[in-house]
Amino acid sequence: METTKEADPRPINKKEFLKDLRDFKDLKQEEQKEVFNLAWDSRKFEIELYWKRAVYFWAFQAVALAGYFTILSTNYFDEKLHSLFYVNCLGFITSLGWHLINKGSKSWQRHWEQVVDILEDMVVGKLYKTVTTNKTFSVSKINELISLFFTLMWGLNLLSQLYNSHLDFSGEIDYKILFPLTITVYISYQMFFGKGRGRFKEREINLYRRSIKTK
Template sequence: MRRKYKEKIISKELYDRAFPDKQKALDYALDIRKFEIELYWKRATYFWAFIAVAFAGYFAILSAEGEKFEGITKDHALLIVSCLGFVFTFGWYVVNRGSKFWQNNWERHVDMLEDDVIGPLYKTSINMKHAKMRHIYSEYPFSVSRVNQILSLFLCLIWIIFLLNSSNSIIGFIDIPDYIFVIVFCGMTILFVLSILIFGRSTPNIEKDKSRSNIFITRNRFLE
């Protein structure tokens, strides 16, 4: 039988009361956050390896001579590889979102705990209001996790196109001209590059400060 859990919003006062030893709690939160970031990149490497193998397999089959490949037709083999590639790529997208959730969870714990121990060190960052997208030689606050999520979605669409193409080769339900593929692939490429530039930015909840002279600004991400 499924248990039902009641959600409870904790105020800052109740949160402080729940963790009397702020130093130990902060140490644990920092360690677990670091562990989550390490897991994030290990998972990314794991999925990238499978996706790279799937791409290599797809183009190896595509370039193979003859209509048969290991006892099955080339089109059937391409369809199987396309399905595998799509499933692993979609799994990578979902895992990216899950990893980001838990990383944010522990970052918010650090935000809550650090003030009474070391001050607002972690949530204080340099003022990036001077950073402009057009300044290609300087830094810009892009979010690595958001860029990864957009890339995983882009690869999902690539696999869907491969899957439809191989399915069409087997069933022959529609004759797709070559220029349609060129338009679709080029259009998708431009669209996702723009998506990275627009939606790949970090957007922390930062206290409003219109002064460009301030070097540092502090995030205000306390639990509601």
């Protein structure tokens, strides 16, 4: 199969977008409403997913904080240093993932909002674009800031404990600190620059058909 060099998505204008939708202006009114409702439902679906993910990561943060303060308040615990470090790693990774997923979810929500903005003029008029105030608070952006706060809090706590730990490369290495630290750095790198990045390029789709056996 001939392969082509992957290319980044090219920008298109509103006119080309509407033409790609089977010439939206030439569709029947019922068909236009169907396309518009699909975009509107997709927007609502992304908002629903956004808050479901937020609850999911809030649970992780609650567990991590509870574990951290429980271990911190324990005096008779041989592995206290290492256990605190593990919890710090867990708290940092989950809060970083939460923050990046918030940004990703918001981008998809904004995508469908912009599609609705384009389509509604020809279906229902400027209903969604008409607002009653020119300034308010963004619920999703505030949630994004809170997730950033947790990420910085766990990150600073992790660095502080790492600074005071026994991780000394010139002497005996504490592998119970080195291993989780390496995993944390690796996963963080993958979130930013590896598999965690959504790249929209030309895709090759492979299809397979199952065979059936009849009597």
